[in-house]
Amino acid sequence: MIDAGSSIIGQSRTLLQCVARADAVAMTDATVLVLGESGVGKELIARRIHEHSRRARQPLVVVNCAAVPRDLFESEFFGHVRGAFSGATRDRKGRLETAHQGTLFLDEVGEIPPELQGKLLRALQQMSFERVGDDQTRQVDVRVIAATNRCLAADAASGRFRPDLYYRLSTFPIEVPPLRERADDIGLLSDHFLVEIAGRLRRKPPRLSKQQVRQLRAYDWPGNIRELRNVLERVIILGNASDLDAVLPPSPKPRAAALPRTPAETIDGDYVTAEEVLAFERNNLIAALEAAKWRVSGKGGAANLLQMNPSTLASRLKALDIRRPAPNSLYLRIGGRATITALARDLLGRMQADPQVGRFWSDRSMVGIRQEEKLLIQYLCSELGGPTRYAGRDMVSAHAHLPINASDWKVFLGYLERTFEALGLDQSSRRSLHDAVDALEPSIVSTA
Ligand code: HEM
Structure with a gap:
C-alpha cells in the first residue's frame, strides 16, 4: 500500500x-x-x-x-x-x-x-x-x-x-513494526525517498542495484525509517550510489529486545513455578523448530540455533511430546504460529473497538486482555493441528456466562472476514476456518 x-x-x-x-x-x-x-x-x-x-x-x-x-x-x-x-x-x-x-x-x-x-x-x-x-x-x-x-x-x-x-x-x-521486521518494504521505501530527496536537492535520483537493495535489507536499522532516509540522503549528497558501504554503518549485533523473553522477568527473590518453566521450555523449543523449518540437527537446525546438543534436543522433544505438525494441517497451511498470532491480535483489536461487541471487553484490564489473547492463540494453534498446548479452561465454558447474542455473532463473522482479508489468507483456508467457526456457534451464542 x-x-x-x-x-x-x-x-x-x-x-x-x-x-x-x-x-x-x-x-x-x-x-x-x-x-x-x-x-x-x-x-x-x-x-x-x-x-x-x-x-x-x-x-x-x-x-x-x-x-x-x-x-x-x-x-x-x-x-x-x-x-x-x-x-x-x-x-x-x-x-x-x-x-x-x-x-x-x-x-x-x-x-x-x-x-x-x-x-x-x-x-x-x-x-x-x-x-x-x-x-x-x-x-x-x-x-x-x-x-x-x-x-x-x-x-x-x-x-x-x-x-x-x-x-x-x-x-x-x-x-508499529521496526524496519528490520519489514525488510520486504525496503526497496519500495528507498525508491520513494530517493525520488523525494533528489527532487528537493534538485539532483537526478540515483537507482540502486539489486545488490545494493540486498545490502540495505541485510542491515538491521536500529534507527528505523528515519535512519534509512538519512543514509539515502547521504548517498545523494555524496553523489555516489556505487559505494553504499561508505554511508552504511557496520551492522550492529542482535539486540536484547530480539532475544526470547523468559516467562516472567525474574528478579532477586522472585521465582517461576516448575510448570511455568516447562511451558517456557516448550514454547522456546517450538519457536526454534519453526525458525529452522523443523530441522533438528545440522547447520541452521534447531539444535544449532539453540546451541544445544542435537541428541539432548531430541530427548527433550520426546519428553515434552513436541511433534511436527502434519504438512496438510490448517496450522501449517495458514503460516503457523506467526499467522495465528496476527489473526488473534487483529480480530480481538477489531472486536474491542466495535461499539456493539466492545462491551464484552470494556471492563477488562490490559493484563486480562493480553491473557485472553494468549489463550486464544494457544487454543487456535492446538485446534488447527499445531504443536502448542492450550492451557486455558474449557473454551466453551469460558463463554457460558457471556450474553453473546445472534447479532454479536454476525458482527464477529464480519470482522473475521476482514481479518482474513488483511492477512491475505487463501480461499480454501478461509473456507476450512469458517467451517470450524460455524460448528462452534451453537455453543458460544446464548439463546437465553
Ligand atoms: C469461534 C469463535 C470463538 C472462539 C474460538 C473463541 C475462543 C476463546 C478462547 C480460547 C478464550 C479464552 C478462554 C479461556 O479462558 O481459556 C475466549 C475468551 C473470551 N471470548 Fe471468545 N471465542 C470465540 C467467539 C467469541 C465471541 C463471538 C465473543 C464476543 C462477541 C467472544 C468473547 C470472549 C470473551 C469476552 C472472552 C473472555 C472470557 C473470560 O475470561 O471471562 N468470543 N474466547
Whole structure:
C-alpha cells in the first residue's frame, strides 16, 4: 500500500496488519496507544487514524511531550490566564482546548513528568480542566492518541509512570513494526525517498542495484525509517550510489529486545513455578523448530540455533511430546504460529473497538486482555493441528456466562472476514476456518 497523503509506504504483512488495526479503531473514539521504536513512523499511524475518523475535518494537535520544558507543561496542556505567572502577559489556550472536537496526539507520552500525570488523567477522565491561574472549569471533546518508544507497562509496574494513566491510555494498543521486521518494504521505501530527496536537492535520483537493495535489507536499522532516509540522503549528497558501504554503518549485533523473553522477568527473590518453566521450555523449543523449518540437527537446525546438543534436543522433544505438525494441517497451511498470532491480535483489536461487541471487553484490564489473547492463540494453534498446548479452561465454558447474542455473532463473522482479508489468507483456508467457526456457534451464542 502507498498512502500518499500521510506517506505510509510498504506492502509487508506486518505493516498491513498494523494499518488494518489503525483503520479498525479509527471510526471509534477509543484512546489509542501507538507503540514502537524510535523512527518507525508512529506519528504517521496517528495521522492516519485521525484522517480516517469522524474528526478528520477538525484539528489534529501534536504535542511532543519530550520537548516541553518541565515547568511549562501545565500551561502547555491547559493554557493560562494573564498574570498567572511572570511572563504570562495574555490569556492563552492550551493544547487540550485547541484540540476541541479533534484529536490530541501525545508523542513520547512516557516523558510526562510525574506531577502532571495525575492532572492529565483527571482531565482525560472528565474531559474538563482549568487554565493555570483560572478557576473556571472548561469542557472539551477530544480524542486522545498517545505514542511511546518506552515499555510503559514496565514503567507503570516500577512506579515511573502512573498505572491508572497507563490503563487509561492503553485501551487499544497498536504496535508499529521496526524496519528490520519489514525488510520486504525496503526497496519500495528507498525508491520513494530517493525520488523525494533528489527532487528537493534538485539532483537526478540515483537507482540502486539489486545488490545494493540486498545490502540495505541485510542491515538491521536500529534507527528505523528515519535512519534509512538519512543514509539515502547521504548517498545523494555524496553523489555516489556505487559505494553504499561508505554511508552504511557496520551492522550492529542482535539486540536484547530480539532475544526470547523468559516467562516472567525474574528478579532477586522472585521465582517461576516448575510448570511455568516447562511451558517456557516448550514454547522456546517450538519457536526454534519453526525458525529452522523443523530441522533438528545440522547447520541452521534447531539444535544449532539453540546451541544445544542435537541428541539432548531430541530427548527433550520426546519428553515434552513436541511433534511436527502434519504438512496438510490448517496450522501449517495458514503460516503457523506467526499467522495465528496476527489473526488473534487483529480480530480481538477489531472486536474491542466495535461499539456493539466492545462491551464484552470494556471492563477488562490490559493484563486480562493480553491473557485472553494468549489463550486464544494457544487454543487456535492446538485446534488447527499445531504443536502448542492450550492451557486455558474449557473454551466453551469460558463463554457460558457471556450474553453473546445472534447479532454479536454476525458482527464477529464480519470482522473475521476482514481479518482474513488483511492477512491475505487463501480461499480454501478461509473456507476450512469458517467451517470450524460455524460448528462452534451453537455453543458460544446464548439463546437465553
Ligand atoms: C469461534 C469463535 C470463538 C472462539 C474460538 C473463541 C475462543 C476463546 C478462547 C480460547 C478464550 C479464552 C478462554 C479461556 O479462558 O481459556 C475466549 C475468551 C473470551 N471470548 Fe471468545 N471465542 C470465540 C467467539 C467469541 C465471541 C463471538 C465473543 C464476543 C462477541 C467472544 C468473547 C470472549 C470473551 C469476552 C472472552 C473472555 C472470557 C473470560 O475470561 O471471562 N468470543 N474466547
